Amino acid sequence: RLFSSVPAACKEINKEPPDILIVDAMMGVEHLAPLQALSCPLLFISNSDTFDARMQAAQLNAHGYFLKPLNIPQLVNRLEQLLQEHRAPPPRILVVDDDQQLAAYYRLVLESAGMEVRILDKPRYIIDQLNSFRPELLLMDVHMPDYDGPDLAAVVRQYDEWSSLPIVFLSAEMDLGKQVDALSHGADDFLTKPILAAQLIASIRVRVARSRTLSALLNRDSLTGLLKHASIKSTAMNEITRGFRQGYPVVVAMIDIDNFKSINDTYGHAVGDVVIASVATLLRQRLRQTDMIGRYGGEEFLLVMPHCCAEDGRKRLEDIREYFSRLRFNQDGQEFACTLSAGMVCSTDAMHDDQDRLLVVADEALYRAKRRGRNQVCH
Numbered sequence: 268r269l270f271s272s273v274p275a276a277c278k279e280i281n282k283e284p285p286d287i288l289i290v291d292a293m294m295g296v297e298h299l300a301p302l303q304a305l306s307c308p309l310l311f312i313s314n315s316d317t318f319d320a321r322m323q324a325a326q327l328n329a330h331g332y333f334l335k336p337l338n339i340p341q342l343v344n345r346l347e348q349l350l351q352e353h354r355a356p357p358p359r360i361l362v363v364d365d366d367q368q369l370a371a372y373y374r375l376v377l378e379s380a381g382m383e384v385r386i387l388d389k390p391r392y393i394i395d396q397l398n399s400f401r402p403e404l405l406l407m408d409v410h411m412p413d414y415d416g417p418d419l420a421a422v423v424r425q426y427d428e429w430s431s432l433p434i435v436f437l438s439a440e441m442d443l444g445k446q447v448d449a450l451s452h453g454a455d456d457f458l459t460k461p462i463l464a465a466q467l468i469a470s471i472r473v474r475v476a477r478s479r480t481l482s483a484l485l486n487r488d489s490l491t492g493l494l495k496h497a498s499i500k501s502t503a504m505n506e507i508t509r510g511f512r513q514g515y516p517v518v519v520a521m522i523d524i525d526n527f528k529s530i531n532d533t534y535g536h537a538v539g540d541v542v543i544a545s546v547a548t549l550l551r552q553r554l555r556q557t558d559m560i561g562r563y564g565g566e567e568f569l570l571v572m573p574h575c576c577a578e579d580g581r582k583r584l585e586d587i588r589e590y591f592s593r594l595r596f597n598q599d600g601q602e603f604a605c606t607l608s609a610g611m612v613c614s615t616d617a618m619h620d621d622q623d624r625l626l627v628v629a630d631e632a633l634y635r636a637k638r639r640g641r642n643q644v645c646h
Contacts, residue, residue, distance in 0.1 A: 277301050287349055292320065302327065308349045312337060340544030344492040347551065348483070354556075358382045358475040361402035363390055363419065364437075365411045373406065373437075373467070380468045390414045393422070397429055403475050409438035409449055417452035424453040431481070433474045437462065488562040490540055491547035499561020500626070503571045506559065507622050510573060510614050517573050518580030519625045520611035521633040522546070522587070524566040525641040530605065534598045539566075542596060542605055549594075553587050567633075569626070577613035577646060584609045584644045592642065606642035608633060613646075 268285075270276035280288075285307050292313035302309060308330040313320060316334055324332050331345050360382050364370040367388055374384040387396050390411060396402075405423065409416040416436055423429050436449050439460040446457045458470060486498040494502060503519060510517035524530075524546060531539040543566055550560050550568065559571040572580055588607045595602050610632025612625050636645040 273301060280305065286353065287346060292324065310342075310345065340490060340540055343544060343548055344490070347492050347548070352476075352479075355479070356383075358404065358472070359400060359402045360384045360404050360406055360471060360475075361387060361396060361400055363387045363393060363405065363407040363411075363416070365390075365408065376464045376467060377471065380472070382471070390419055393419060394426065397423070397426075397432075402432070403478060404433045404435060404471055406435050406437055406471065407454075409436050409440050409445075417449045417454070420449075420453040431478070433478050435471065435474060437467075491544055491562050493547050493550075493568070494559070494561035496561065496563055499559065499563065499569045499571070502559050502561070503569060503626060504623070506571050506573055507614060507625055511622050515574050516576050517571065517614040517625075518575045518577065518611055519614075519629045520570040520572070520580065520584055520609055521563065521626075521629045522550075522568040522570065522584070522607055522609045523633055523637070525606045525608055525637075527566040527605075530603075534596075534601075534603070538596065538598050542566075545594065545596075546591065546607070549587060549591055553590065554583065569629075575613075577611075577616065580611055580613060581644055581646055584611060588642065588644060608636040608641045609644040610634065610636055611644065611646050 268279065270279065276288075284305070287308050287310065288302065288305060289310045289312060290302065292311050292315065309328060310331040310333065311324045311329050312333045312335060313324075314335050321332055330349060333342055333345075360377055362370050362373050362384060364373070364386070365388050367386070370386045370388065374386055377384045385396065385400050385402070387393060390413065397405075405420075407416045407419065416438070420434050420436075423432065423434065433456075434454040435456045435458060436446075436454050437458045437460060438449075440446060440449075441459065450457055455474065456470065458467070486494055488495050493499070507517050507519065524542060527539065527542070530542060543562075546566075546568065547560070547562070550570065554560065554570065554572070557573060558575075561569045563569040570584075572583070575583075588609060592604060592606050595604055597603075610629050612628040612632060614622065614625060617625060617628070632645040636643050639645070
């Protein structure tokens, strides 16, 4: 929805709150005060890149600041990121404390804030709990009968998988030297008891949000917002293994933009980026939330569709291929279209011993589609 004035927007917003609000800063920040009361994210677009202009946006709690002329893929990525955060699952918190009554209180406080909490009162099983529960933050006491918190933190940091897991100590320890020593063993924060419920919730929520942001930066491609090569490949192998173990089908597909080099050569790399970002957006829109998507490299994408048979997987890929072929791109008045080729394989087509080759098989199918004339799906 487009509005040319803040009062007109506010009138409609009161009837139907938006998910995200994008505001042109040229309207004047002095008129934007009513927007501060909104709970939805606020994004600014502006011609001005001065510190004062950005400060005014920050004072209005802006979630983003974009300069004209707009980088559309960048804006779309931010919109997708904000929407994903809104739909994000509740934070998973593992509480390690031998005082069961106190741990139960922490769980009650955190669950009342919408978090998912598990308590561990036997620290020696911490790695098993990490692997089964996969928490996003570890809340741990410093002093426990058999194992100290700092030593447990050091053990957790020995595992590459948990090297970046936020660890927060919560203890009545007031000795600053001991607090610093505890932090030096790999913890991220030290909170002292007693602690207000609101302070505990805020501290953990901020830590989890920051951890999710950093994880996205490390594991997601900056242009498309999709998983990077290493992340989607690891995700694919894990899902394939899980599918074989639990007996459900998994479709693996490779998608490639046809004749992409000629697009870059003819219209420029900036336009090429728009095409790549458009494919990413289309894949997110046409696939399920349970499906996994990654940018495998350049103009190539890897899809993993669990609980999906070969027939359904082919139908979805054909739908994506046909829809993309109807899209029109425009550069300096020149309109053009692109097509996609795809190769797919379903785990039910492979023997258990061949599960590690499914990515290779999907890639071979993609190249068959290329050799047969492009703009098609090969299985």
